[in-house]
Each structure stands twice: as structure tokens, then as C-alpha cells.
Amino acid sequence: MSRAVLIGGGMIRMGKHPEASYPGLAVPAVRAALSSAGVAAPEVQRVYCGHAFGGMLAAQRIGKGVGLGTIPMVNVDNACSGGATALHLAVNDIEAGRSEVVLVIGVDKLTQFGKGTLPLVEEDPEVRAGMVMPALYAMRARRFLYERQESPELLAAVSVKARAHAVANPHAQFREPVTPEAVLASRMIADPLTLFQCCPTGDGAGAVLLASEAFHRRRGGAGVRIAASVLHSGQATAGFRDMLRPEITEHSARDAYEASGIGPGDLDVVELHDAFTIAELVYYEALGLCERGDAGAFLRDGRSSYGGSVVVNPSGGLLSKGHPVGASGVAQAVEVFEQLTGRAGRRQVEGARTALTHVTGGGIAGMDHGACTIHLYEATS
Amino acid sequence: MAHTAETQDGDDPQPLVPVSDLASASEPCVVEHNGEVRLRAGRWSGSGAWAFPLNGLDAAGAEPVEVGPEGKLYSFTTVHVSSSRPVPYVLGYVDFPEGLRVLATVETADPARLRCDLPVRLAREGERWWVEPTAEGSDATGADE
Numbered sequence: 124m125s126r127a128v129l130i131g132g133g134m135i136r137m138g139k140h141p142e143a144s145y146p147g148l149a150v151p152a153v154r155a156a157l158s159s160a161g162v163a164a165p166e167v168q169r170v171y172c173g174h175a176f177g178g179m180l181a182a183q184r185i186g187k188g189v190g191l192g193t194i195p196m197v198n199v200d201n202a203c204s205g206g207a208t209a210l211h212l213a214v215n216d217i218e219a220g221r222s223e224v225v226l227v228i229g230v231d232k233l234t235q236f237g238k239g240t241l242p243l244v245e246e247d248p249e250v251r252a253g254m255v256m257p258a259l260y261a262m263r264a265r266r267f268l269y270e271r272q273e274s275p276e277l278l279a280a281v282s283v284k285a286r287a288h289a290v291a292n293p294h295a296q297f298r299e300p301v302t303p304e305a306v307l308a309s310r311m312i313a314d315p316l317t318l319f320q321c322c323p324t325g326d327g328a329g330a331v332l333l334a335s336e337a338f339h340r341r342r343g344g345a346g347v348r349i350a351a352s353v354l355h356s357g358q359a360t361a362g363f364r365d366m367l368r369p370e371i372t373e374h375s376a377r378d379a380y381e382a383s384g385i386g387p388g389d390l391d392v393v394e395l396h397d398a399f400t401i402a403e404l405v406y407y408e409a410l411g412l413c414e415r416g417d418a419g420a421f422l423r424d425g426r427s428s429y430g431g432s433v434v435v436n437p438s439g440g441l442l443s444k445g446h447p448v449g450a451s452g453v454a455q456a457v458e459v460f461e462q463l464t465g466r467a468g469r470r471q472v473e474g475a476r477t478a479l480t481h482v483t484g485g486g487i488a489g490m491d492h493g494a495c496t497i498h499l500y501e502a503t504s
Numbered sequence: 505m506a507h508t509a510e511t512q513d514g515d516d517p518q519p520l521v522p523v524s525d526l527a528s529a530s531e532p533c534v535v536e537h538n539g540e541v542r543l544r545a546g547r548w549s550g551s552g553a554w555a556f557p558l559n560g561l562d563a564a565g566a567e568p569v570e571v572g573p574e575g576k577l578y579s580f581t582t583v584h585v586s587s588s589r590p591v592p593y594v595l596g597y598v599d600f601p602e603g604l605r606v607l608a609t610v611e612t613a614d615p616a617r618l619r620c621d622l623p624v625r626l627a628r629e630g631e632r633w634w635v636e637p638t639a640e641g642s643d644a645t646g647a648d649e
Contacts (some may be wrong), residue, residue, distance in 0.1 A: 240587045246526070248557050249607045253589040261581035262597060269579075269620040313581045361545075361554035362603050366579065488607070 125335040127217040128503065129347040131160025132457035137296040137327035137445030141234040145177045149230040149328035150188040156330035156457075157189070161344055162224060164189050167332075169221075170196040171212050172228040173205030174449035176235065185228060200449070202484030203396065204354070205229065206329070207452025207496035213333045214352040214498075223338045229453025230328035238324055241448070241486075249488035256485060257321055257399065261313035263366045264401035268315065270367060275315045277419050279306035281400035282319050282442055284428055289439025291469035294454070296325050296445035320400040322446035329453035331460060339503070345464040347478075350383035351499040357490030364491065371495040372409040372483065379497040380411070385477060387411035390433045392462045392478040394455040397440040403427075407435070410481065434472045437462065452496060455480035463502040476502045525560035533557050534626065534633040535570060541626035541633065542570040545604055554604045573626045574638060575600040582615050598624055598635050609634040 133155020140148060149172075157164060170191065172182030182196040201208040206229025213225040236242055240255040247254070264278060283303055289295035301319060309318040339346045355375045364370075380386055387410060395410065397403040404418040412433055413421040421427055427435040438444045438458040441451060459478040461467040477500065484494035533556075534541050546555035546566030555562035556571075580596035583589075594610040596618075611627070611634045612618060624635040 236587075239585055242587050245588075248559070250588060252607050253583065253586065253593055253595055253609065254607060255583060255586045255588060257585065258581050258583045258595050261583075262579035262595070265581060266579040266620055310584070311582075312585045313583045316581075361556050361605060363578075363599055363605050 124218050125220065125337060127214040127333050127349040128336055128339040129349065129456060129460045129500070130332050130334045130339055130342070130344060131156045131158070131162065132329070132331040132460040133159060134294050134329035134454050134457045135327060136294050137325050137447060137450075137454070139234050139324070140232070140326040143232070143326065145174070145181050145230055145232060146185045146188045148232060148326055149185040149228055149330065152328040152330040153185065153189050153226065153228060156226070156332050160332040161342060162332055164191050166224050167191060167194065167226045168224050169194055169213070169216060170226045170228065171199055171209035172196065172230065173199045173201070173207070173209035173452060174230050175200055175202055175205055176231055176233070176448065181230065182228065185230070191226075201494040201496070202486060203398070203446070203448050203451060204482045204484035204494035204496045205449035205452065206454070207480065207482045207498065208354055208494065210331070210333070210452060210456055210498065211352045211354045211496055214349050217333055217335050223335045225333045226330065227333060227453055227456075228328065228330045229450040231447035231449040232326040233324045233447055234326050236324075243486045247486070247488050250486070254488075255313070257313040257316055259485065260399035260401050261316045263405065264315050264399070266366050267401055267404065271416070271419060273419055275307060276303055277404070277422070278315065278320055278400040279303040280422055281397065281403045282306045284422070285397065285436060285440045285442040288428070288437050288470060289443035292439050292444060295439040295443050296323055297439070297443045316399055316401070320442070322398045322441040325445040325447050327445055327447040327450040327454060329450055329457045331453060331456045346503040347460050347463045348501045348503050349498060350385055350501050351379040351497070353379040353382065353497045355495045357487060357493045359487070359489035361489050367405055369405055369409050369483075369491050371491045372406060372481065375495045375497045376410045376481075379479070379499050383499045385499050385501070389477050390479050391475040392437060392459060392472050393433055393435045393481070394438060394440070394458055394478070395435060395481040396483050397436060397442050398446055400442070403435065403440070406481065410479065429472070437467070437470045437472055452480070452482045455482065456498065459500050463500060523560040527560070532631045534628045534631070536628060540573045541628045542572040543606065543626065545569050545571045556604060556606055569602070571600045571602050571604050575624055575635070577610070577618065577620060577622045577624050577635070578605065579620055580610055580618050594618070596624070596635065611636045
């Protein structure tokens with residue numbers, strides 16, 4: 124079986140781009156990915172495009188803009204896991220020997236909805252009862268603060284770290300540092316979560332090229348091997364659930380570590396799904412980056428930043444880089460490609476060799492989340 | 505064919521029809537007996553899995569079970585920005601002792617008094633239902649009425 128190798132990646136700066144269409148957002152990212160891989164468009168054999176709100180045939184509309192046609196193109200919706208699911212499908216194709224070069228796109232445009240919370244599926248009974256994503260995470264945060272006897276200052280510290288990292292990321296939507304006081308004083312969205320503890324409304328696109336090991340050897344150039352690609356779906360229960368233990372993430376991480384032989388202690392870089400501050404804290408534990416019960420100390424002691432045991436969200440994460448839903452999983456892969464090939468500029472994690480990316484996809488009654496995707500990566504040189 | 509009803513002597517097979525779960529979703533979720541409000545839930549006999557609200561998909565196989573009137577507030581939040589309802593409103597997950605967790609609107613005069621694990625009780629007005637702190641759960645001021 125051939126492993127899949129990331130051979131190029133690119134993304135646009137995330138932010139409010141209401142004047143750009145889906146192709147307008149994604150074509151520059153695709154061109155950058157092709158160019159960084161040294162691959163010409165006609166060499167691409169298959170395209171997967173993750174998006175949640177792009178409408179019909181987004182992949183084909185984007186492909187048209189770079190001269191791609193005739194080859195299979197598949198549009199993938201898995202909410203916030205859409206882009207990472209597209210990557211997962213591409214990895215499967217390469218490992219199965221069906222393709223040698225696959226283009227993966229992640230794109231979404233949230234400014235089409237104006238401001239406010241992400242529109243969820245109104246067929247869902249909890250959504251009809253008033254559920255919005257900030258409320259779900261706010262209840263997780265409330266329970267966390269209650270059980271761990273912590274204060275909202277701990278939540279604010281997640282945003283402060285995210286912004287501190289994003290200062291060095293030219294792709295990030297927010298690049299200004301922020302103080303804990305400013306985070307806590309920003310507008311209340313769903314208490315205890317204030318505005319600066321929620322990922323912003325924004326638009327973005329990322330693209331990566333995936334190749335077989337044989338193709339990568341023939342061409343040479345930079346490469347990052349995909350050591351594991353895991354996709355899980357939520358299991359519904361109307362019974363009790365421990366909101367501090369997001370089981371879909373725990374199970375996905377367990378499978379990814381088992382498949383690759385890489386353990387959480389081996390990781391240099393992690394890009395995890397910090398859509399809201401509380402998420403980062405519970406995911407430290409679910410991904411095994413620290414012991415259960417230790418998330419607060421792990422953050423406060425600086426173990427999840429530069430100079431610590433692993434750099435979590437060097438890009439600034441979803442909180443600062445931005446979170447255009449379907450784009451995020453691919454944008455994380457772009458960040459890892461840059462980190463593990465020494466191209467991350469001022470945010471380079473020194474000597475980074477091993478990385479993990481993690482996105483969930485939420486918003487269904489009775490589930491921790493609807494989808495979860497985890498990828499593990501190793502530098503090839 | 506596995507996905508059509510059996511045929512009888514050359515009759516056309518009965519076509520499968522969809523479940524009108526959106527129509528049944530508008531049926532009342534609560535019942536009231538002697539002033540006590542309960543939720544109409546369901547439970548699958550094999551797996552023991554809960555179903556709430558009891559929509560048309562579950563009604564065919566789940567045993568109807570009434571749950572309540574009292575539960576504990578697992579967690580809660582006051583929502584100030586929402587695409588689905590006028591704000592502000594308070595949502596909470598309520599754990600009923602039977603083993604069911606339900607997302608509910610929380611009505612209280614003083615949201616600052618809410619805390620995790622607070623005892624709450626179901627209430628209704630017509631088909632609209634919510635939970636509110638019980639007398640002992642509201643720190644005894646009676647301000648929650």
C-alpha cells in the first residue's frame with residue numbers, strides 16, 4: 124500500500140470577503156497549492172471539495188477556474204469536518220492505488236449569512252428549541268467551570284494564546300494581540316462565552332495536493348507523509364453524557380494513534396478544533412496531550428505554546444485564523460505542510476517533525492458531534 | 505424485493521411511504537395530571553434507548569414513557585445571539601432521574617441564581633413547556649414564580 128504524501132498547499136487570508144464568489148475564494152488557493160507542488164493542472168486525477176454552504180457543484184465551479192475538467196470531482200459536506208473529510212477520501216484513494224495525484228479543496232463563505240450564529244438544520248428538534256453552536260459550547264464551558272472549580276479567566280487565556288500565535292500568521296483573520304480583560308469584557312454571546320471566545324464569521328479557502336509515495340519520489344520536492352486518517356460519526360443518545368469527555372474525539376484519536384504508532388507525546392504541532400475557547404481545554408484531554416483533569420494547568424503553564432511540550436494551534440486556530448466551516452480541515456493541513464517543511468516563517472515550530480489535525484462537525488440533537496476527523500502527519504526529510 | 509411490501513397473487517406491491525415526522529413534531533410534548541407536568545418520551549424495549557421528542561420515526565417502535573416532573577439542571581446558558589429565536593433566552597440540559605436528558609427552556613426571574621445540578625421542575629402553558637427552579641432550588645426567595 125502506498126502512503127499518501129502532502130506535496131503542496133496554499134490558502135487565502137481568511138476574513139470577510141463578501142465580494143468574492145466560491146471560485147473567487149478557492150481558485151487562488153488551488154493555484155498556490157499546484158505551484159508549491161510543482162504540479163500542472165492536467166496532472167490532477169481527482170478532486171474532493173469540502174464545503175457546507177457552497178451550493179451545487181462547488182468543486183466543478185472552482186475546477187473550471189484552473190482548467191480542470193473531465194476527471195471525477197466530488198463535493199463533500201460533513202459540516203465543520205467537510206474539508207478534512209475531503210482529505211480523508213483523497214488519502215483513501217491514494218492508499219488504494221486509485222489515483223496518484225489528488226487535489227483537495229476546502230472552502231466556505233459565511234458572510235453570505237450576514238452576522239450572527241451559523242444557521243443550523245431546522246429539522247433538528249434541539250435547533251427548533253433554540254440551540255445554536257455557541258449555546259452548546261457555553262453549556263460545556265459552564266459545566267467545566269463548575270466541576271473543575273475554575274473561573275472564566277481560564278477560558279480567556281485560550282483566546283489570548285490563540286491571538287498571540289496568530290500575530291505571526293499572514294493567513295489569519297485576527298492578527299492583533301488581545302488581553303484577558305478585553306476578552307472577558309467583549310460582548311456576551313452565550314454566557315460564559317464572550318464574543319472574543321467565539322470563532323468569527325468569515326470566508327476562506329485552502330487547498331492541498333496529495334500524491335502517492337512513488338509520484339513524490341519521482342518528482343522530489345517537499346513532502347509530508349499522512350500517517351493516519353480517521354473519520355468517525357456521532358452516536359446518538361438521549362441519555363446522560365459527560366460534556367467534559369467528548370467521546371467522538373477520544374475514539375478518533377485512539378484509532379489514529381493505533382493506526383500510526385505515533386503517540387500524543389510524539390507530537391510537535393497540533394491544530395485542533397477551537398471553535399470556542401472551552402473546546403481547546405476539553406480537547407487537550409481528549410487527544411491525550413495531558414492527563415484528564417489537567418487541562419487548566421496545561422494551558423496556564425505554557426505547555427501548549429512555543430517552548431512547551433507541544434504547540435497547539437500555531438496558526439491561531441479557528442478562534443483567530445478564522446473558521447469558514449468547510450475550509451478549516453484543509454487550512455489545518457496547509458498549516459501542517461508549512462510547519463513540517465520549515466516554511467512557516469515567524470510562527471515556525473523549531474524542528475517540527477510530527478503533527479496532528481482535528482476537526483469535529485456539530486449540531487445534531489443527542490450527539491457529542493456529528494462527525495470528527497483526525498489526521499496524523501510525519502515529515503519525510 | 506426487500507424494500508417493498510409482500511405481494512399477493514399478482515397484486516401491485518404496497519409502495520413504501522415516508523414518515524410524516526414533521527407533522528408529528530408539532531404534537532404536544534407534555535401532558536399534565538393533577539397539576540404535575542410530564543414529558544411524553546419513548547423508550548425502545550430492546551436497546552433501552554430514549555426517544556424525545558417522540559416523533560413519528562420513534563413512535564412506531566418505542567414504548568411511550570412519561571418523564572418528570574422534576575429533574576436536575578446539568579448545565580445552562582443565557583443566549584444573547586441566536587439565529588433561531590428572539591434573544592435573550594435561557595437554555596439548559598435537564599437530567600431526569602429516569603435517565604433522559606432533554607434540552608429545555610429555563611424560565612427564571614433571576615438567571616444569576618442558576619447553577620449546575622440545581623433541581624428544576626417542568627411547567628407548561630397550553631402546549632408551550634419549560635423548566636423552572638423548584639422552591640428548594642431557588643434559594644427560597646420565591647422570586648422565580
